[in-house]
Amino acid sequence: MTIIRARNLCKEWNGVPLFQKVSFEIRAGERLLLFGRNGTGKTTLLKGLAGRLAFEEGDVNCSLQPEEWGLLDQQLEIPAEMGALAYVLSGIEGLPRLKQRLEQLGLLLREDRRNKAFLAEYAVVYERYLQLDGYGWEAAAERCLKQLRLAPEVWDLPYRALSGGQKTRVQLAALLLRQPKLLMLDEPTNHLDKETMEWLEEWVRDYPGTILYVSHDRAFIDRTAMAILELNPDGCRRYPGGYTRYQEQKELEARTLEAQYRSQVQEKQRLQESIRRYAEWFQQAHRAAGQHDFLRAKAKKNVSRLHAKEAALERLEQNRVELPREAASLRMKLAGGEFAAHTLLSLSGVSFGYAGQSAPLLADFNLALRRGDRLAVLGPSGVGKSTLLKLLAGLHPPVEGEVRVHPQTRIGYFAQELEHLDGSVTLLDSLLTLPGMTQSEARNILGCFLFRKDEVFKTIGDLSLGEKCRVAFLRLYFGRFNLLVLDEPTNYLDIDTRERVEEALRDYPGALVVVSHDRYLHDKVANRLLLLAPGHKPRQYEGTYAEYAQQAHAGVPDSAQQARENELGLLQLRLTQLIQSGIARSEEEDRRLMAEVVSLRRQISELTE
Structure with missing residues (x-):
């Protein structure tokens, strides 16, 4: 079943198309990667699909209600004081406001336990909170945070104080709690450590709904994507499979286009040679025929052949295969200042x-x-x-x-x-503030960093x-x-x-x-x-x-670990020798041996912790 159908979407920046003629469909249960180079508008497209901004042209038809969508946002803006747990619960309609009011009334009642107005409001808010299963949602939110390995001590920290990886996991916990039917994830793998990445891969593969996501992690794409939607300024194209299969298909496309291009070049040269030859024949035959009607009619046969070849050349030009222009790449060389000390x-x-x-x-x-x-x-x-x-x-x-x-x-x-x-500030102005920088030089440098033409005024x-x-x-x-x-x-x-x-x-x-x-x-x-x-x-x-x-x-230990293991082996060997040495010759020697055994066991315990 198709849940999203997009037709001829176009988005502009200052009158210049960012992308246009973008059409695609998303079917229920798919794991679809939105792929493209930086600046092609992937995040913009996600936000447009989610209704956060409008497209200049085109339309989007979706069979899901807005509350059945979920979006992981690279640049999420939330109130500065909101904590991680509060954000996870914020996806449940009405729950955060009731929870906040309960906490406020609780503080007021500690100061004035006999205030009837506070007591009455507390009872109403508490009843509504129970009806919404507020405590059940709280327990579920905490389970989601634990599942994503977020320790309880960070649950009440402001969202803005969290690390990049913690912010991503908090957003994932909010989505995990709600389980929307359609997820749109913008760079979900950013900042994630190895263990959380592995969990996310499994979660994406097993998710019961539909997922449209943006990622540049090659291994993650291979392990999760059912298909790739490649976005470019002039539209988009769908490729089955993950990143490795996508690369193979692009290489096959490139080889096929190159073969078609070479064949077309050869055909063009053949047609041009035929046109030149027929033109020469016609001119020679026409001059030789003079006023002889029969010879003049025979010469005209070359004219019709000439026109046929010219028509064939025109058709070839109309259906000309163009080799794709090689995409511009970042050109950057980082210079290091001199440093003589160690x-x-x-x-x-x-x-x-x-x-x-x-x-x-x-x-x-x-x-x-x-x-x-x-x-x-x-x-x-x-x-x-x-x-x-x-x-x-x-x-x-x-x-x-x-x-x-x-x-x-x-x-x-x-x-x-x-x-x-x-x-x-604009990109161009940010460079023009440098001493001696000219506009021409600034534009050249920005071009090396893939900012060209009117983009420098962004x-x-x-x-x-x-x-x-x-x-x-x-x-x-x-x-x-x-x-x-x-x-x-x-x-x-x-x-x-x-x-x-x-x-x-x-x-x-x-x-x-x-x-x-x-x-x-x-x-x-x-x-x-x-x-x-x-x-x-x-x-x-x-x-x-x-x-x-x-x-x-x-399982090979590093040098420090190897040294610890060597020391542990020597201590264990010495302890075995002492235990097997039998009865001591004197009470003083017995005390000395027992003290050494205790010391050895303590050292062994410290090394094995």
Whole structure:
């Protein structure tokens, strides 16, 4: 059964079409990926389908009611004070308002227990809350948050104070609670750690409703998509299967078009040669015939053949196969400033935590960043990765300890929320403020970052998140930083642009620290890892992500773990020798042996915890 039918949709930006002639259908139960390069209008299309903005042309017919839709929004705007649990419950009509009023009346009654008006209103609101099964919904919301591995201590934190991964999981919990018949997910994989990603893949595959989503995670697409809807400025096209099958079909299309194009070029050359030859024959025969009627009639036969070939050439031109123009790619080379010293930055005994948290995110933490370091910070969402980067970038002062920055160190910071960008200025004006920058040079540079023609007059606030990512890299391009601190730099980028960014970071001559859930990025750029885990001390791994993953897969311990295991083996061997040594020769020797046994058992216990 078809639940959405879109016909000839068109959306414009300042009179310029963003996309046009977009037509497609979505059937019940499908898992459909909306795919395309950054700036093609994927988020805009989702919002248009959801009724949040109007299309200039076309129409959308849907068999579902608005309350049966659910949308995961990259740029969700909610009241600053609203907590995670309150947001999850906000999808249930009328429930948050009743819950808030119950809490307010409860506080008022603590101050004045005999107030009859408060008591009467409390009874009415409480009865209505029970009718809506408010406590049942609360329990279900808490189960959803737990299922998405969000700890109870963050449930009442303001949504805006959460990490990117926590925000995504809160939105997923709200959708999980409501179970709408149609889900539209805009980049649901952004900021998610490995375990939550695996859960999301299984959830999407098993979801009883229909899902239309945007993602640039290649593995996730392969594991979840039933079909791909490729969006481009002139329409869209549907491809069955996931990303790998889509690539195969695009390659087959390209080869087929190239073969048709070559064949058409050869046919055109053959027709042009025939036309030239028949024209020459006609002219020669016409001159030779003179006034002889029979010969003149014979010469005209070449004219009809000439006209037939010209008509064939005209038909060929009308049905000409055009090779697809190669899509423009990001061209970016990040220059690093000179740095002669060995250590750019160090953290000594640093502790940091947010107000309201039971335990600090970082405690007695030490780290040194050296020249040539390319450090990847790994760990689940909420463990403090973004907080660590903000400490390195100087955005947060430590509660305890010291952050030492070498005087020559120039730090370039990329924020995952992109909140450091000035949304009120145009792309062109943002460059023209630089000393000596001309409009021609600014346009050339913006072209390298895939902003062309009238796009340079867009305000940064009107850009898609993928386009804002390119603007953030534009700032790094001019900074000549020798230390880059990057928080999820590829989250909103399309696959081709991700690969270009990976190449630029791989060739970057300075040091860098990167937080990302994109293992492809770690494979390309990291030569050292920092592993963070809840309840454990940070652990450093000297080596690449591929080496770490191979050891973890094979169960091979790293050097520190191997040393612990060697020490544990020696202690266990010594304990066995003491127990098997028999009766001691004297009471003093017996006390000494017993003390050593107790000490060995304590050390073994500490190493095996």
